[in-house]
Amino acid sequence: MNAIIKQALTVLALCMATISAQAVSIDDGYNGAxxxxxxxxxxxxxxxxxxxxxxxxxxANLYVSVFTNFFEGADSLDYKYGDLFISTNGWRPHxxxxxxxxxxxxxxxxHWEYALDTDTSDLYSISEVDYMDQLVLSxxxxxxxxxxxxxVNTSKATMVAGETSNADLxxxxxTVGAPGVISYTLTLADLGIMDLSVSTALGLRWTTTCANDVIEGGVSVPEPGVFAIFMLGFLSLALSRRQTTRVR
Structure with missing residues (x-):
């Protein structure tokens, strides 16, 4: 293999190990029925x-922050935090x-493939078989x-073995009227995502147990434009090194 290509691949591997993309915002554009x-x-x-x-x-991780006014005890109806739902094959709302x-x-x-339990920080996989039984509805x-x-209905869905994802409250x-944040860390390997050189389309959803407001949206991990920039840089580096070698 050409030495320049080897060097470019080495740099790419190092960048892949440390890359962090700019935050993507999913605004609340979902009402739902x-x-x-x-x-x-x-x-x-x-x-x-x-x-x-x-x-x-x-x-290694996906970080999701939900910005909401809601906190448990904000009303007198005993509503609770819902769970974070994740789709690993894109987002297809009706x-x-x-x-x-x-x-x-x-x-x-x-149809969601995973749900992260906000109370316990346990990640569950949701099967298409008996799909509805694995959900709790409003x-x-x-x-x-x-x-x-x-x-997620924890008695029906399957906990992901050895998972390290978590929720942070x-x-x-x-304070009523003051926004706060619920933070989730999802280990990509827990979601079956092993190769970040390939863009993966994800869907995300969160609401409270009353579903009085719901947020859903889609993102790509990584964003295709991020790697386009890196690859352009690697190509420029390779051409530059090649020209320098020829001059010598």
């Missing part, structure tokens, strides 16, 4: 509003961004957005 309510937040936005997610990654996916619910929306009741997946709000 449920009840007869078609707005974004059902109830008091100072309690239930989710503004956005921020997603970053490195060579409907369009123009209608804020207003007809999307568990019957027609994305509702019934007038204070809920109905038929939205809110958490240290940044949650404690």
């Amino acid at each position: 449920g009840l007869s309510y078609n707005g974004d937040v059902l109830g008091n936005p100072d309690v239930y509003q989710i503004t956005h997610m921020e997603v970053t990654y490195d060579s 409907g369009t961004a123009a209608n804020r996916y207003g007809a999307d619910d568990v019957s027609n929306g994305e 509702g019934p009741g007038t204070n809920f957005r109905h038929n939205q997946e809110v958490s 240290s940044g949650v709000s404690s």
